[in-house]
Amino acid sequence: MKIYVLFISASFFLFACNSNKQEFIEKSKKEIVATEREFAEFCKKEGMEAAFVKYADDSAVIHRNDKILKGKEAIGIFYKGRPLKNTTLDWWPDFVDASSSGDLGYTYGHYVYASKDSTGKITENKGIFHTVWKKQHNGTWRFVWD
Numbered sequence: 001m002k003i004y005v006l007f008i009s010a011s012f013f014l015f016a017c018n019s020n021k022q023e024f025i026e027k028s029k030k031e032i033v034a035t036e037r038e039f040a041e042f043c044k045k046e047g048m049e050a051a052f053v054k055y056a057d058d059s060a061v062i063h064r065n066d067k068i069l070k071g072k073e074a075i076g077i078f079y080k081g082r083p084l085k086n087t088t089l090d091w092w093p094d095f096v097d098a099s100s101s102g103d104l105g106y107t108y109g110h111y112v113y114a115s116k117d118s119t120g121k122i123t124e125n126k127g128i129f130h131t132v133w134k135k136q137h138n139g140t141w142r143f144v145w146d
Contacts, residue, residue: 062146091129105135110129
């Protein structure tokens with residue numbers, strides 16, 4: 001009888017731990033999606049340079065035009081002077097996942113970059129993005145790869 005009680009107790013403990021772990025992962029995923037949407041909205045309002053610098057981890061890396069840019073400073077230089085007027089960048093995550101430790105996650109989805117030339121013609125570039133997110137010591141999420 002003692003073995004039976006021990007088995008039942010251990011089963012409940014393992015179930016509770018697994019349930020808490022899944023809740024923790026789901027919480028992280030919600031935080032990442034919320035940050036991704038804040039990032040996109042900030043980009044619309046303040047421009048690409050401000051947004052990509054604000055939401056980058058200090059060690060962030062981006063891949064643009066067949067180049068790897070490392071760190072906030074390089075990211076800021078790349079986006080410096082990119083016009084807010086006549087251009088828009090919008091994206092939305094189609095998928096999110098987070099590590100069981102709750103300190104890393106990733107998203108991927110679609111983006112649309114649109115620009116209007118002097119004649120009013122709008123050119124759209126559409127594609128797929130992939131972002132890796134890292135939880136900071138203060139609880140916020142910042143991207144480490146874009």
